Amino acid sequence: MPGTRERLIDAAGEVFARRGFREATIREICIAAGANVAAVNYHFGDKDRLYLAVLRETHEAAVTHFPPDMGVSDDDPPEVRLDAFVRSLLMRLLHEGRPAWHAQLMAREMSDPSPALEALVEQSVRPMWKRLTGICRELLGEKAPKRAVDTCAASVVGQCLHYKHASACMRLLVPGLCSEVATLASHITRFSLGGIEATRREGQGPC
Amino acid sequence: MPGTRERLIDAAGEVFARRGFREATIREICIAAGANVAAVNYHFGDKDRLYLAVLRETHEAAVTHFPPDMGVSDDDPPEVRLDAFVRSLLMRLLHEGRPAWHAQLMAREMSDPSPALEALVEQSVRPMWKRLTGICRELLGEKAPKRAVDTCAASVVGQCLHYKHASACMRLLVPGLCSEVATLASHITRFSLGGIEATRREGQGPC
DNA sequence: CCATGATTCAAACAAGTGTTTGACTCGCCC
DNA sequence: GGGCGAGTCAAACACTTGTTTGAATCATGG
Numbered sequence: 001m002p003g004t005r006e007r008l009i010d011a012a013g014e015v016f017a018r019r020g021f022r023e024a025t026i027r028e029i030c031i032a033a034g035a036n037v038a039a040v041n042y043h044f045g046d047k048d049r050l051y052l053a054v055l056r057e058t059h060e061a062a063v064t065h066f067p068p069d070m071g072v073s074d075d076d077p078p079e080v081r082l083d084a085f086v087r088s089l090l091m092r093l094l095h096e097g098r099p100a101w102h103a104q105l106m107a108r109e110m111s112d113p114s115p116a117l118e119a120l121v122e123q124s125v126r127p128m129w130k131r132l133t134g135i136c137r138e139l140l141g142e143k144a145p146k147r148a149v150d151t152c153a154a155s156v157v158g159q160c161l162h163y164k165h166a167s168a169c170m171r172l173l174v175p176g177l178c179s180e181v182a183t184l185a186s187h188i189t190r191f192s193l194g195g196i197e198a199t200r201r202e203g204q205g206p207c
Numbered sequence: 208m209p210g211t212r213e214r215l216i217d218a219a220g221e222v223f224a225r226r227g228f229r230e231a232t233i234r235e236i237c238i239a240a241g242a243n244v245a246a247v248n249y250h251f252g253d254k255d256r257l258y259l260a261v262l263r264e265t266h267e268a269a270v271t272h273f274p275p276d277m278g279v280s281d282d283d284p285p286e287v288r289l290d291a292f293v294r295s296l297l298m299r300l301l302h303e304g305r306p307a308w309h310a311q312l313m314a315r316e317m318s319d320p321s322p323a324l325e326a327l328v329e330q331s332v333r334p335m336w337k338r339l340t341g342i343c344r345e346l347l348g349e350k351a352p353k354r355a356v357d358t359c360a361a362s363v364v365g366q367c368l369h370y371k372h373a374s375a376c377m378r379l380l381v382p383g384l385c386s387e388v389a390t391l392a393s394h395i396t397r398f399s400l401g402g403i404e405a406t407r408r409e410g411q412g413p414c
Numbered sequence: 415c416c417a418t419g420a421t422t423c424a425a426a427c428a429a430g431t432g433t434t435t436g437a438c439t440c441g442c443c444c
Numbered sequence: 445g446g447g448c449g450a451g452t453c454a455a456a457c458a459c460t461t462g463t464t465t466g467a468a469t470c471a472t473g474g
Contacts, residue, residue: 158369198401
């Protein structure tokens, strides 16, 4: 049985990912960790610093378990790297268990920011964003305007995050749609490649 | 000066849209409405029924102010109707003020459901979903599998909702991107038409 | 074995929440 | 004017939240 501090981070990761920072209660976390309510204050100071510790802790677990490049190299064609990016993000968002906590915490921070958002964006989100915009720029061509690159990247991550953010609604609307992650990833990649190609053609003007 | 009941619904619409059902407090709503805390209990019974009243009230304001067809007819080509759908949804989500409350409440319900989600889906979301899947089916061709129709529709609304759900994050990532609604709508329409076309080609298999 | 510091515990605390109460005010009809 | 019902109000209630407290327990080195 690991120490109380580790059990608290484990339990807090699960509860924060499932209920969000505000909805999660220290009592629920401590019960799940088999610890006393005062343990959080003793080991971390307060709820905020426990949350920051969880963000720091889960970051590594996420990148090692779901490498953002999924094993493809920077020399592979951008279509392959886009597919790897989508597949990695979707798996992080929809998987269950510890390695998925970090992406789910990021998704929650986006739709309901806590004071930790800014640090989280700089630490975790911006590197992924840079990777994605790099892929998009390659697909759009070097002379594509920055705005086209950004909106295309937003379209890609918007499709992926939708299955997390609106999962409760989608389950009611189209039962069973969110279950097959691999199929969803294939669709999003194909859809996005088509969308990026259409954006590229538009930028070149009529010919 | 309208009656207390009307002022409460007005204030509650603004507060619920901005803070969500759980984060909004009766006291904040009552102060904004210039009413006593007991007024909610007197006029609506409890917080839940005030929330339901707000959902009912704002629904009409939304559809009359931002008609989902934006004036285009069912006989217009599906490309035009898709553009109208995207533009209408995006304006609802990103505008400020009373007519936008309903869409923002829907967006909040999706990412953080309250007991009212199911009723809201049946009343407001499913009709819009039916309209969108109809457009997608037309673009994909009649023999397109149901799953392709659903995933394409999800890709379209996912892109739109992203600018609402992740607005705090996107503001940090790409300042200024979320400001020009009309440009965003044009991009999403073009991107989606390209994505749907790619999905259609895939469905027909190699030729 | 015991002293000392780290850790745990039940209990309490202060602040905030939705809700209820009972007195009070106001307008209206007989 | 008097009674009456609808509406309003300050105050309190019951409950949950994060946090603190001070004693009890444990572990470890002398």
